[in-house]
Amino acid sequence: MNKIPVLEIFGPTIQGEGMVVGRKTMFVRTAGCDYSCAWCDSPFTWNGSAKDDIVKMSADQIYLRLKEIGGNQFDHVTISGGNPALLKYLGELIDTLHEHKIEVALETQGSRWQDWFVKIDDLTISPKPPSSKMKTNWQVLDDIIDKLITNKRLSNTSLKVVVFNNEDLQFAEKVHQRYPSVPFFLQVGNDDLEEHKPRDLASHLLEKYEWLIDKVMANSALNHVRVLPQVHALVWGNKRGV
Numbered sequence: 231m232n233k234i235p236v237l238e239i240f241g242p243t244i245q246g247e248g249m250v251v252g253r254k255t256m257f258v259r260t261a262g263c264d265y266s267c268a269w270c271d272s273p274f275t276w277n278g279s280a281k282d283d284i285v286k287m288s289a290d291q292i293y294l295r296l297k298e299i300g301g302n303q304f305d306h307v308t309i310s311g312g313n314p315a316l317l318k319y320l321g322e323l324i325d326t327l328h329e330h331k332i333e334v335a336l337e338t339q340g341s342r343w344q345d346w347f348v349k350i351d352d353l354t355i356s357p358k359p360p361s362s363k364m365k366t367n368w369q370v371l372d373d374i375i376d377k378l379i380t381n382k383r384l385s386n387t388s389l390k391v392v393v394f395n396n397e398d399l400q401f402a403e404k405v406h407q408r409y410p411s412v413p414f415f416l417q418v419g420n421d422d423l424e425e426h427k428p429r430d431l432a433s434h435l436l437e438k439y440e441w442l443i444d445k446v447m448a449n450s451a452l453n454h455v456r457v458l459p460q461v462h463a464l465v466w467g468n469k470r471g472v
C-alpha cells in the first residue's frame with residue numbers, strides 16, 4: 231500500500247470553517263505544501279519546523295489510528311494540510327473511509343487537480359487572495375472547477391476565500407463572479423497567530439467578523455454568499471490539534 235505523510239491526526243472536534251461548519255469530524259493533516267502563504271495558520275506543515283513529526287502511513291494505518299483516538303464517536307473525517315492535493319495516492323484513504331461508512335471532507339487551495347477529488351463528500355477549494363502573497367493560476371483553477379461541474383460534484387463543492395483587507399475582498403468578488411454556480415464562503419482572516427489567550431483572540435476576531443459582514447452586506451457583487459469566522463479560533467484560539 232502507498233504511504234501518506236501525516237503530521238497530525240486529531241478529534242473528534244467541530245469543523246470550524248466553511249460549508250459544513252459545526253459538523254462533528256476527525257482531522258487528518260498531511261505534510262507538505264506548494265504554497266507558503268504569508269499568514270498561514272499551519273506553517274509547520276511546510277516550513278520544516280515539524281519535519282521530525284511526519285509519519286508515513288498507509289490508508290489502513292490511518293484508519294486504525296482514527297479509530298484508536300475517535301472510537302465510535304465519529305462518522306466524518308476532514309483531510310487538510312499543507313496541501314493534500316499534492317498526494318496522488320490519497321484515493322486509497324478515501325475508499326477505506328467510505329468502506330467504513332465514514333464521510334470525507336478535504337481542504338485545498340485549488341493549485342492542483344487529483345482524480346480522487348470527485349469522491350470527496352465535502353470539498354473546499356480556497357484560492358489565496360493578495361494578502362497571502364501567493365498567485366492563483368487561473369487556468370488550473372478553471373480546469374478544476376470545470377471537471378467538478380462535468381462530474382456533477384457541485385453539491386459536494388465550495389469555494390472559500392479568506393479576507394484580510396479590501397484588496398482581498400475584490401479578489402473574493404472576482405472568484406465568485408468567475409464561478410457563480412459554486413457555493414461561496416468568505417472567511418475572516420486571523421492576523422494574530424501569536425495570541426495565546428483564546429478570549430482575547432475571540433474578541434479581536436469578532437471585530438474583524440463585524441467588519442467583513444458590513445463590507446459584504448454593502449456589496450452587490452456578493453449577494454449569494456455566506457460569511458463566517460473560524461469557529462475553532464473563537465473557541466480555542468491558536469491552539470493546535472483542535
Ligand SMILES: C[S@@+](CC[C@H](N)C(=O)[O-])C[C@H]1O[C@@H](n2cnc3c(N)ncnc32)[C@H](O)[C@@H]1O
Pocket residue numbers: 263269270271272310311312313314337338339355356390392417418419420421460
Ligand atoms: C491551513 S489550510 C490547509 C489547506 C490548504 N492548504 C488551503 O490553504 O486551503 C486550511 C484552511 O485554513 C485557512 N487559513 C490558513 N491560515 C489562515 C488564517 N491566518 N486565517 C484564516 N484562515 C486561514 C486556509 O485558507 C484554508 O482554507
Ligand SMILES: Nc1nc2[nH]cc(C(=O)O)c2c(=O)[nH]1
Pocket residue numbers: 243244245246247257272310311337462472
Ligand atoms: N476545528 C478545526 N476546524 C478546521 N477547519 C479547517 C481546519 C484546517 O486547519 O484545515 C481546521 C482545524 O484545524 N480545526
Ligand code: SF4
Pocket residue numbers: 263264265266267269270271272273275276311312313339
Ligand atoms: S496553501 Fe494552505 S497550508 Fe499552504 S501555506 Fe497557504 S494556508 Fe498554509
Ligand SMILES: [Mg+2]
Pocket residue numbers: 271272
Ligand atoms: Mg486550521
